[in-house]
Amino acid sequence: MAVRWSTLIIGSVFAAPFSPALAAAPDVVRELGSRVGPIVGQASACPDIAQGRVQGMVDKFREAIRLATRNDGERDQLTRSFNGYIAEGRSRTGASQATCAAAERQLTELERSLGEPAAATAPITPVKAETTTGAVTAGPVRGITDREIRFGMVLPFSGIRKETGRQMRQGIEAAFARTNDAGGVNGRMLRLVAADDGYDPNRTLAAMTQLYDKEQVFGFIGNVGTANSQVAIPYALERRTLYFAPNTGAAVVRRDPPDRYVFNYRASYAEETAALVRYLIRMKRVSPKQIAVFTQQDPFGDDGYTGVAKAYRQLNIGDTVTRINYPRATMDVEEAVNQVKAHKPGLKAIIMVATDRAAAKFIEKTRDAVPGLIYANVSAVGSTSLATELKLLGPRFTNGVIVTQGVPAVSGYSSLVLDYKNALAKYAPGEAPDYTSLEGYISATILIQALKQTNPLDTERLIDTLESMRSLDLGLGTTLAFGRAEHQASHKIWGTALDETGTYQAIELE
Incomplete structure (x- = not known):
């Protein structure tokens, strides 16, 4: 150069x-x-x-x-x-x-x-101080004391996505509590501080600022929403602050090459929608012309639609992908329902990139109008809340509804799922296992392992630790890995479908 x-x-x-x-x-x-x-x-x-x-x-x-x-x-x-x-x-x-x-x-x-004197080539050695726990630090680090590591989370406390936010927070807090009971991270307790943006990206910046400036958090974990992340990520990058495992599979958090401070646990929406396209065409024998995409009208929906279009190209399918929208953060699906009814040729499958209540309303309005229609949702729909909404309508509305997952079945018996259910029973008694809270638990578990391996602890060293994590086996049935050019730990997608009782059963997507 x-x-x-x-x-x-x-x-x-x-x-x-x-x-x-x-x-x-x-x-x-x-x-x-x-x-x-x-x-x-x-x-x-x-x-x-x-x-x-x-x-x-x-x-x-x-x-x-x-x-x-x-x-x-x-x-x-x-x-x-x-x-x-x-x-x-x-x-x-x-x-x-x-x-x-x-x-x-x-x-x-x-x-x-710049007219500056040439700097010495030897590295500058920070002044080191020993904490009461014996851990060595390189001076004060935001969000870290000798007793605590403080993380922030921006999520909706209310509104159409409040259940997703609650579940994500619950999973992270369960993992934090389990670690704290075992002595914390090198003697420091983990603390999660949450701020509400109501799933409104216009409020996200204020919530991020509150956590960073007032709460002095070390980093962010588990933020909810694609459009919200579009606002939050530049804020975190400008401050060189960790933005870890947001609850979105969108491309905005998966740049190539990756942003240094942004890491993801889960597979992307593009990977989920591609898996659904292959499943519908190869396994269910649906013609590409009879598949439509039902999407929220925002970057979340855009990303899902782009994933389907890309999958068509990869399969050498020349047909245009039919997109049917509904307004963001609403349940206003009437126009979308009318488009489904009027579509020629008749539709046989809908790939859904939507929130739980909007998805349930859409299924309710089209189930009888288009008999036999296959509904295939990406994981962001919120599995438990979707099932709850559909069960209120009756067995014929739940049966056969597909949801792809970025985590294994919560009914399974892998070692990490069992750890998660035990932690949930202990720290959130009465709460049922949920796919979103399991995602939060897995994400926090990965971060905890990296924190334990980083000493002295600061953001830059933690990033280096994360980028060096290879073949991480948490007991998921698949290994996880990061790298300098790879900030997404998992590319695995699990298939599930609701039965008549509103219970998710595992299905094979390939």
Whole structure:
């Protein structure tokens, strides 16, 4: 990479005061990000390069982004682009002597372009302090004391997705409680602090700010909602804060290369919808022309529809995918029902990318109008709440309704599922096992293992620990893994279908 090419421009971008001419030229900053980001990423992967130097360059470039942009959307877009280039640089670097020597030279040249004195090549050693538990830390870290590690979670306390939020929180808290009873993480107790955004992305930023600034959380886990994550992720990235296992399978949390601070446990909606397309066409012998996609009209629905369209292309199917929408966060499905009734040729299967109550209302309105219609939902529908809604309508409304899952059957006997059910019985007595709370429990269990392996504990070391986790066997029947270029632990999809009693039974999707 030719660093000298941009020396003068970089110097003007980072100069103080900032050049007013560049305030109208974000494209200049975007181009520089494509050059600076990989250098920063390569340097961050080298143990002999002081991370203070790397972080200093990141902070300066993010300030340049702030000054060069006119609104939050533009700023977030540039920040995500810059973070992507950093991740790309990290993924290219094997921390070998040769690559790290090159990264050192490039970083030094960038520093000189800013008129800064050349930095020492030896890493800066932080002042270490020993806690009362004997663990070593590198000075104060947000959200961590000698007794506690504090995580935040943004979820809907009320509204159409409140049950999903409640279940996700319950699973995480059960895993935290189980760990705390066993002595915590190296003597520190885990604490989850939740904030409500009502499933409204317009309220997500305030909830994130409350948790970060007021509650001083170390990181975020289990946030609910796709559109909500679109708001939350740029906020977390800008603050270099962990955003772990959000309850969404959308592409926004699965960039390629991945955002450094964003990690997922579960399979994506694209993987779930692809599995459903293959199941309907190959196993149920449904013509592609007789499959439609019923989606919430928002990024959640967009992602599911895109997944179906991609699956059609992968199967060399030339037919256009029929999309039927309903308004976000509502149960207004009348127009969608009318489209199903009027569709020619008649529909035989619906892939549903919807919330629980909207999905139940849609099934209620179409079950008799289109007899024999196959309903196939992605996991985000909320399995338990969907079953509850349909059971109120009667056995003929539950029987045969399919839901893909990112976790194994809660009725199963794998070691982790048994641990989960025991923890639920102890810390949430009276609560029935649920697919969403199991997802929360698994996600928290992965994070806990990484926390235990990171000492001294801070965000950057935790990220490095997560990226080094390979062939993690939690007792799910499938192994999990992360890497520098892979921030999704599982790609496994389980199939379930409701019977006449409203109970989920396992089905084979392949």
